[in-house]
Amino acid sequence: MRLEYPANIKVIRVPCTGKVDVIHLLKAIEKGADGAYIVGCMEGECLYTNGNFRAKKRMLQAQKVLDSVGMGGQRVQMYNLSSAEGPKFAAYARDMVEKIHELGPNPMKLAKEGKAA
Amino acid sequence: MIVASPKPIEEVINTVKDCKKLLILGCNECVTVCEAGGKKEVGILASALRMYFAKQGQQILIEERTLERQCDHEYLEEIRDIADTYDAILSLACGVGVQFTAEKYLSTVVLPGVNTCFLGATEERGLWTERCQACGSCVLASTGGICPVSRCAKRVLNGPCGGSTKGKCEISKEVDCAWQLIVDRLTALGKMDEYEQIAPLKDWSTDRAGGPRKVAKEDVQS
Amino acid sequence: MSLKTDSKLEKILRAGHLAVTSECGPPRGTDLSKVEEKANLIKDCVDAINVTDNQTSVTRMCSLAACIKIKLMGLDPVLQMVTRDRNRIAMQSDILGAAGFGINNMLCLSGDHQSFGDCATGQNVHDLDSMQLVQTVRHMRDEGKFLGGGDIAGPPKIFVGAAANPFADPFEVRVPRLAKKIAAGAEFIQTQCIYNVEKFEKWIGLANDRGLTEKVFILAGVTPMKSAGMAKYMKNRVPGMDVPDEIIKRLSDQPKEKQAEEGIKICIETMQRLKEVKGVAGFHVMAIEWEEIVPELVKGAGLYPRPEV
Structure with missing residues (x-):
């Protein structure tokens, strides 16, 4: 399967989404990423039972923090799929890119370029 | 341990907004265990504040540091060389740590980043509950090991009051009635005869009522 | 019969009569005539009038001031005092007052x-608990001493409930x-409102078995229901x-305008039944913001006229 997904996404592999912490998501945004999303296994199908549930809670916490500082919590998201669902992976990527386009560029980038509001 | 919870970020922003250079200072003890002011929380708060101020177009240098303890001279000494290079230190330690830091570094503003809540235990991950109010004269020997001072909303020493319903406190169905727990425990221990001994008027002078307290252990003092 | 105080309530109880008390909630304001009005509604059919102390933690005129008003009317007030709002200094001081x-x-x-x-963000005191407050009053009265050990010039002659x-x-x-x-020194007891009569009888039966009802006067608490909604x-x-559900059912089975009447009926039945129960020394009728109904209840229960002592 050679599926196309947007080229502006950088994939970082982790052994389990349970490894992803709030600070990772925040750092991504702080460093200038327009968005960051976690793609985890289907809920209920985590090899480690609840790694993906943990990831989801952390993603929600990161959303809260980002909202509280006016960065737009929706810049971080989580999606779930099974490892056999390549097309879904690509669809999620397009979905995320679309969401980010709606939100506009990361204010951090603007700030660094001296165009802060 | 001492249980704390993070202050709302809006409140923190308001207290640090005039700084040019800020140190967020965590503590590796209690506040790390209750996930309010350890290294991890320092990182999250620092990141959030950097984003906030950058978005505001405000230049603030925010640095991170976490000490072994903020309630001991020796660990606090570790920031001796850098403390006065900051406009403010935002301490994520309990109220003790905040004050001890402030006492040590007189020329730097020291601000609290958490609310210090109570002396408690980790019920489960992410849930801490109160067990002790440090009243200074422990009554647990006569209450089946369950503290009415910290766990009864009216700190009734001869309970339960008339508001105890189905094991819960009158203030909330979420709160256990401490005296139900005491009675259950005394029953299990076969000590209900002790229940009928009236607890005498408590000496609260060892509590907050007596003013700031001190514990001295002369044999270990230098 | 040895009296410890000048309390009319004590006299009635020690003379072996079934006592009747009721209560007045002080006003949310400064108008003492409200207290007078309420007291006048019930004075002929009760032996003593309780004055509540910031009940349900809603701020009101202080119980002590309202008690003084009632006392000045020539009636016998019962000062309710909660440990929530006062430390031991304030409590002893108010007792003397x-x-x-x-x-x-x-x-x-x-x-x-x-x-x-109305002050949910306020501090509570609870320096003593209710049992320790009983001990305190008895200590002041019987030993003639303050908690701190000093002598009281003219100890307070108070009948303690x-x-x-x-x-x-x-x-x-x-x-x-x-x-x-x-054991702490309570001489009379006023109970929570009784709707589950069987459970109350079980409780007082156990108290009888332990001989407790010979050591204390138990006034059974009753409150008439105004409506099924209130129940x-x-x-x-x-x-x-x-x-109990059957109380709610009895009220709900009546049309709205008849529910108060049914509530009164239930209350009177309860008192009539409990009059015969060993260990019941009287009644505490709490008609919450419905003081005018108290005479009907007392008469209905066959407790009127009140004995002279």
Whole structure:
């Protein structure tokens, strides 16, 4: 399967989404990423039972923090799929890119370029 | 341990907004265990504040540091060389740590980043509950090991009051009635005869009522 | 019969009569004539009038001031005092003030938690608990001493009462706790409102078995229901209240305009039944903001006229 997904996404592999912490998501945004999303296994199908549930809670916490500082919590998201669902992976990527386009560029980038509001 | 919870970020922003250079200072003890002011929380708060101020177009240098303890001279000494290079230190330690830091570094503003809540235990991950109010004269020997001072909303020493319903406190169905727990425990221990001994008027002078307290252990003092 | 105080309530009880008390809630303001009005509604059919102390933690005129007003009307007030709002200095001080005005009765309570009232963010005191307050009053009266050990010039001659709630949990400590209150020095008990008569009878039966009812006068608490809505509210929302479903049904089966009448009927039936129960020394009729109904209840229960002592 050679599926196309947007080229502006950088994939970082982790052994389990349970490894992803709030600070990772925040750092991504702080460093200038327009968005960051976690793609985890289907809920209920985590090899480690609840790694993906943990990831989801952390993603929600990161959303809260980002909202509280006016960065737009929706810049971080989580999606779930099974490892056999390549097309879904690509669809999620397009979905995320679309969401980010709606939100506009990361204010951090603007700030660094001296165009802060 | 001492249980704390993070202050709302809006409140923190308001207290640090005039700084040019800020140190967020965590503590590796209690506040790390209750996930309010350890290294991890320092990182999250620092990141959030950097984003906030950058978005505001405000230049603030925010640095991170976490000490072994903020309630001991020796660990606090570790920031001796850098403390006065900051406009403010935002301490994520309990109220003790905040004050001890402030006492040590007189020329730097020291601000609290958490609310210090109570002396408690980790019920489960992410849930801490109160067990002790440090009243200074422990009554647990006569209450089946369950503290009415910290766990009864009216700190009734001869309970339960008339508001105890189905094991819960009158203030909330979420709160256990401490005296139900005491009675259950005394029953299990076969000590209900002790229940009928009236607890005498408590000496609260060892509590907050007596003013700031001190514990001295002369044999270990230098 | 040896009297410890000048309390009319004590005289009635020690003479072996069934006593009747009722209560007045002080106003949310400064108008003492409200107290007078309420007291006038009930004075002929009760022996003593309780004055509540910031009940449900809603701020009101102080119980002591309202008690003084009632005393000046020539009636016998019962000063309710909660441990929630005063430390031991303030309590001893108020006890002296009350006794100074000839107030002869006190009911010692811990008080509802402040979270129920209009100052939920306030501090509570609870320097003593209700049982220790009973001890304090007895100590001041019988030893003539302050808690601090000093002599009281003219100890307060106060007849000391406490509350009991037979319906709170756990049930198995409700009689032992009564025993504790008696050991602390309670001379009379006013109970929580009784709707579950069987449970009350079980409780007082256990108290009889332990000989407790010979050591203390138990006034059974009753409150007439104004409506099925009130019954449901008390069942579901008031901590430590036991309202059986059949009471709610009896009220709901009546059309709205007849529910108050049914409530009065239930209340009178309860009193009539409990009059015959060993250990019941009288009634505490709490007609919440419905003081005018008290005479009808007392008459209905065959407790009128009140004995002269």
